[in-house]
Amino acid sequence: MSHLSNVWFSVTDLRVASGQGCWVTTTDGERYLDFAAGIAVNSTGHAHPDVSAAIAAQAQRFLHAQVNVYRHDLLDPLADLLDEITPESIDTFFFANSGAEITEAAIKLAKQATRRPHVIVFSGSFHGRTHLGMAMTTSKTGYRAGHAPLPAGVFVAPYPDPLAADHDAAVAGALAGLDHVLKSLTAPDETAAMILEPVLGEGGYVPAPQAFLEGVVERCRRYGILFVADEVQSGAGRTGRMWAVEHYGVQPDVICMAKGIASGFPFAALGTRRELDDRWPTGSHGGTYGGNPMGCAAAIATIGVLRSPGFLDNVVARGRQLTDGLRRLQAEHDTIVQVRGPGLMVGTELGDAGRVAAVQRHCLEHGRLILMNAGTYGTCLRWMPPLVVDEAEIAHALGAFEAALKATA
Ligand SMILES: Cc1ncc(COP(=O)(O)O)c(C=O)c1O
Numbered sequence: 476m477s478h479l480s481n482v483w484f485s486v487t488d489l490r491v492a493s494g495q496g497c498w499v500t501t502t503d504g505e506r507y508l509d510f511a512a513g514i515a516v517n518s519t520g521h522a523h524p525d526v527s528a529a530i531a532a533q534a535q536r537f538l539h540a541q542v543n544v545y546r547h548d549l550l551d552p553l554a555d556l557l558d559e560i561t562p563e564s565i566d567t568f569f570f571a572n573s574g575a576e577i578t579e580a581a582i583k584l585a586k587q588a589t590r591r592p593h594v595i596v597f598s599g600s601f602h603g604r605t606h607l608g609m610a611m612t613t614s615k616t617g618y619r620a621g622h623a624p625l626p627a628g629v630f631v632a633p634y635p636d637p638l639a640a641d642h643d644a645a646v647a648g649a650l651a652g653l654d655h656v657l658k659s660l661t662a663p664d665e666t667a668a669m670i671l672e673p674v675l676g677e678g679g680y681v682p683a684p685q686a687f688l689e690g691v692v693e694r695c696r697r698y699g700i701l702f703v704a705d706e707v708q709s710g711a712g713r714t715g716r717m718w719a720v721e722h723y724g725v726q727p728d729v730i731c732m733a734k735g736i737a738s739g740f741p742f743a744a745l746g747t748r749r750e751l752d753d754r755w756p757t758g759s760h761g762g763t764y765g766g767n768p769m770g771c772a773a774a775i776a777t778i779g780v781l782r783s784p785g786f787l788d789n790v791v792a793r794g795r796q797l798t799d800g801l802r803r804l805q806a807e808h809d810t811i812v813q814v815r816g817p818g819l820m821v822g823t824e825l826g827d828a829g830r831v832a833a834v835q836r837h838c839l840e841h842g843r844l845i846l847m848n849a850g851t852y853g854t855c856l857r858w859m860p861p862l863v864v865d866e867a868e869i870a871h872a873l874g875a876f877e878a879a880l881k882a883t884a
């Protein structure tokens with residue numbers, strides 16, 4: 476009998492012993508191509524030598540140097556690096572250990588800085604599994620059910636339907652819905668923040684339409700509401716730019732970073748501007764492990780890899796190869812309803828959760844390819860390989876997918 480909790484859902488039954496680049500090796504010595512990448516986490520691949528060496532070296536110095544007790548010597552260098560790679564509006568950083576902690580922190584900061592109580596989220600959102608995270612998560616009831624009561628003060632505005640026949644009408648309808656929320660549920664001067672994933676992650680790999688994101692930011696500016704970009708999944712190079720907001724030319728007031736920023740070492744960062752941080756009372760937030768030196772070492776090494784020459788070019792090129800390949804398959808298989816998403820954050824909408832599960836199973840058993848689904852209805856197959864993926868590995872994945880489509884037709 477296993478002594479492990481059953482609360483974790485399982486994507487596969489694999490038992491793994493090690494990983495290298497885009498591949499994992501099971502305890503039986505079988506190799507699998509890992510296009511789940513720790514749920515869009517292993518940005519630099521498994522066991523990247525620079526990241527592993529930085530963690531090993533840091534482990535010889537100290538594992539933990541608590542931020543409130545003293546400041547260790549990696550905090551400022553990491554903040555300086557983040558200042559260089561985040562949007563211009565962002566210059567001040569707070570650290571934690573997970574995405575949920577950092578979205579919570581973002582809302583705590585927004586409430587303190589604006590002295591307003593409410594937050595607006597968008598349909599399909601995923602912001603974490605803490606109680607506030609669940610309250611702000613609308614991608615599936617399964618994440619919330621059985622946990623009531625959830626914190627109050629979270630209001631849900633619509634997100635444009637990616638499958639709508641009339642794209643412009645979908646955007647206009649969603650923005651009208653947001654205006655309605657501001658008129659009927661939470662007045663602008665009660666609303667501290669709007670938190671949005673520039674590309675919906677768990678909600679189905681749906682990029683926000685340009686006009687929609689601009690409309691959200693415009694309303695934030697008009698009403699003095701903070702615009703919080705949750706880049707936990709879409710950030711750290713995943714979309715071919717360092718941050719997905721760069722595709723849109725918008726400046727967030729707060730940016731949430733985790734997952735790929737430290738290659739899988741539990742680490743998260745909130746970025747904001749000094750003027751807002753100055754309104755966050757000292758001592759009103761914190762945490763034992765936030766800014767942990769092991770995490771800082773992993774993040775510094777990861778950022779070094781992400782900024783290395785040609786790294787993001789590879790994300791763009793491999794993303795194009797993947798998307799072109801999927802579109803080619805779409806032309807032959809009408810089961811593929813839509814191929815969407817920038818860089819290596821690509822979703823294929825199959826419109827049928829059973830088919831998605833069958834394709835996933837076939838890819839795993841016959842193609843040695845690990846894939847995950849996404850979306851409220853589980854009808855989207857998502858492609859989120861390590862960002863170091865090469866041309867042959869993308870070709871292998873497309874071949875496995877094509878075989879699965881034929882076998883499950
Ligand atoms: C956009 C987004 N925000 C927040 C989270 C929560 O991150 P974590 O699982 O590290 O708490 C996730 C996790 O999938 C996410 O995709």
